[in-house]
Amino acid sequence: MDSGPSPHLVRAAKMSVWGPTDAGHLCPISMTYAVVPALRANPELAARYEPLLTTSVYEPGLRPPLTKAGLTAGMSMTEKQGGSDVRSNTTTAKPLGDGVYRITGHKWFTSAPMSDVFLVLAQAPGGLSCFFVPRVLPDGTRNPFALQRLKDKLGNRSNASSEVEYDGTVGWLIGEEGRGVRTIxxxxxxxxxxxxxxxxxxxRTGVMNAAHHASHRRAFGAALIDQPLMRNVIADLAVEAEASTAAALWLAEVTDRAVAGDTRADAIRRIGLAVSKYYVCKRGPIHAAESLECLGGNGYVEESRMPRLYREAPLMSVWEGSGNVAALDVLRAIARQPETLEVFFDEVEVVRGQSPALDRAVTALRGRFADVSDPADIQFAARQIVxxxxxxxxxxxxLRFGHPAVAEAFAVSRLGPGRGDVFGCLPAGLDIATIVDRVTPKVG
Structure with a gap:
């Protein structure tokens, strides 16, 4: 993590630039980053382990964590009977005293099992709790951590995921008993x-690959990139990628403000993360499929790397709660903290008057919330609303931070009437040349 101003935003930018190299190794990097704030619920453990989790040094090998120059972290939460409903977990934690427990049970999905330390959810006497579990104990002995099998996954194959059996495994309590969900x-x-x-x-990777191919592929007497319908598709893919990138980087900057104590930023982050996680990740597989199709049959063969991109795309929508979980989490946040919804509308209405399409969409959205009489109705329509x-x-x-050509194309194609169901349905009259040029790799 960067120690200068806006560390979360700087990290996000670096992660985004490095991401196309290989998606698999980003999983342990992400979890190592995310473990830190949860670990702070146990200040003693945080004081010892946080410097090793935040260092830029990578040191492989199974050794006592505190003897290494840098650590990676994983998480072991999901059980076969519960999935996202972690409160139904049956793994148990028996207290031994001084915050030490023995954990016993089966985890259906443990991410990055090669990591040095893990956050584990288990049922303590006081309820579901969070524990810090090292692979190797401080005295150098192996902590019981039996790998049952590696998962045969659709994609993300360069990162191992596994089923793990805990049998009297030693863990340290993080936070209070019974507050495991709040801790994580x-x-x-x-x-x-x-x-x-x-x-x-x-x-961004998909649309750049598509634009590069279209720039060098000739068909029917002209380069694909110069043919009107292909330009529409490439531009539409680019608009989606830029809108998603703007949301992701903005959320990283909001996280910086929230961590610094800005309560309004914390409220908008609470709802903005769930909203964006639902929608951006839901659009990912559709975007990958259309980008692949721009290469035609070439995109369907492994040498193009587009199949790998396609296989990776569904992961983000499944990880940390599927689409339904994320959408319902938005409604849950609004029900528990109604002020988050007003903070959200304050945020999006900063630009009121700059785009009639956006103004109408915001007004209509306000109406959806105002017209709800039965909570079941809004839950039934959660995906549409979120x-x-x-x-x-x-x-x-x-409108605030993007290129004007992209902002205009987004407003008229996503917020106005006649929204297209597939990419390549941008209306005439937009600055397509600028949008396409922004995503076309320059060679030489």
Whole structure:
């Protein structure tokens, strides 16, 4: 983590630039980053381990964590009967005294099992609690951590995921007994930020690959990039990627403000992360499929690397809560903290008057919340409502911080009537040349 101003934003920018090299190794990097705020619920552990989790030094090998120059962290939360409903977990933690517990149970999904330390959820006498579990104990002995099997995943194959059995495994309590979910909330917030960032990075990679191919491929007497319909598709993909990137980087900057004590920033982050995680990650697979199609049959073969991009795309939508979980989390946040919704509308209406399409969309969205009489109705429509929240947020951000050509294209194609169901449905009259040029790699 950068120690200068806006460390979360600086890290996000670096992560986004590095992301296209290999998505698999980003998982342990993300979790190591996200473990830190949860670990601070146990100040004694944080004092010893945080410097090793935040260093830029990587040191492989299984040794006592405090003897290493740098550590990586994973998480071991999910059980087969619970999934996202971690309160139904059955793994138990028996107290031994002085904050030390013995953990016993099965975890259906443990991310990055090669890591040095893990956050683990287990049922203590006081309820579901969070524990700090090292692979190797301070005296050098192996902590019981039995790998049952590695998961045969759709994508993200360069990063191991596994089923793990704990059998009297030693762990240290983080936070209070019974407050395990509250303890890991901050970890979830940061990994949701990285899900949004990772998807936006994947989108930019996909559209740049598509634009590069279209620049060098000739068909029907002209380069593909010069043919009107292909330009529409490339431009539309670019608009989606820029809107998603703007949201991800803005959320990183909001995180900096929230961590510094800005209560309004903390409120907008609470709702903005769930909104963006839902929508951006939901758009990722569709974007990857369209980018692949721009290469035609070449995109369907492994040499193009587009199949790998396509396989990676669904991961971000599944990780840290599937689409339904993220959408319902937005409604839950609004119900528990109604002020978050007003802070959200204050944020998107900063640019009121600059775009009639955005103004109408925001007014309509306010009406959706005002007209709700039965909570079941809003839950039934959660995806539509949260998707509309994401769109007005992205539109507002592009008007403030994006290129005018991109902002205009986004407003008329995403916020106005006749929204297209597929990419390549931008209306005439937009500055397509500027949008396409911004995503076309320059050679030489």
């Amino acid at each position: 909330v901050e970890m979830v917030n940061l990994t949701r930020l990285d899900c949004t960032l990772g998807t936006a990075t994947s989108m 998707g509309d929240m994401a769109l007005v947020l992205q539109g507002s951000l592009l």
